[in-house]
Amino acid sequence: MKRRDFVETTVRSAVGVAAASVIPASAFGNSLLKFTQTPLGFPYAALEPHIDAMTMDIHFNRHHTAYIKNVNDAIEAEKIAVTDELEFFASVGKYSAKARNNGGGAWNHNFFWKLMKPSGPGPQGKLAEALSGAFGSTEKFKELFTAAAMGRFGSGWAWLVKDEGKLKIGSTVNQDNPLMPGLDIKGTPLLALDVWEHAYYLKYQNKRADYINAWWNVVNWDEVAKNI
Numbered sequence: 001m002k003r004r005d006f007v008e009t010t011v012r013s014a015v016g017v018a019a020a021s022v023i024p025a026s027a028f029g030n031s032l033l034k035f036t037q038t039p040l041g042f043p044y045a046a047l048e049p050h051i052d053a054m055t056m057d058i059h060f061n062r063h064h065t066a067y068i069k070n071v072n073d074a075i076e077a078e079k080i081a082v083t084d085e086l087e088f089f090a091s092v093g094k095y096s097a098k099a100r101n102n103g104g105g106a107w108n109h110n111f112f113w114k115l116m117k118p119s120g121p122g123p124q125g126k127l128a129e130a131l132s133g134a135f136g137s138t139e140k141f142k143e144l145f146t147a148a149a150m151g152r153f154g155s156g157w158a159w160l161v162k163d164e165g166k167l168k169i170g171s172t173v174n175q176d177n178p179l180m181p182g183l184d185i186k187g188t189p190l191l192a193l194d195v196w197e198h199a200y201y202l203k204y205q206n207k208r209a210d211y212i213n214a215w216w217n218v219v220n221w222d223e224v225a226k227n228i
């Protein structure tokens, strides 16, 4: 029995109502899913000169904070009854655009922040082997991932995923992610790059290629390796 079903059953028994009747959401207290914002693991200026402090501050405190608030508002308004984020994305087609877009924005940025750190070594060990096995070399992987990020017209994300044991590269529009069904790319995300203009415009203006080239300097490969 899923946690929520258990809660509903328990509440129904407790208040003595038939299973078929509608239970007000208030009866469940805080049982609706709530997205939370993962703190940044570094100061805003830590990724300078590649990602500037003002971009990090605005990106984290305005854009990401808004996605978190808005998805939680949508979950409340739509009474979205899921037990975790994976379940939320698996059934995202049933929700409003507000829930989908802000849910993606909430999750994607939590994932993205962890994937960056002040400079460190490139991919090591098993991850380096996996990238070479799938794409020829780490350099070739970076070329292909960069191409996916450059090829995403307008706002979106580039992804490295593991899908049925295979590493794949792709991109999504808006705040969609590979956990959402029915997209060109699916699987467990290993690495993500935000290519919305808000991620780079202050420093790089329209030069997305320069932003991507700089971003490779701050990829947290240890974190990518954990996802594999």
Ligand code: MN3
Pocket (backbone or CB within 6 Å): 059, 063, 109, 194, 196, 198, 199
């Ligand atoms: Mn963003």
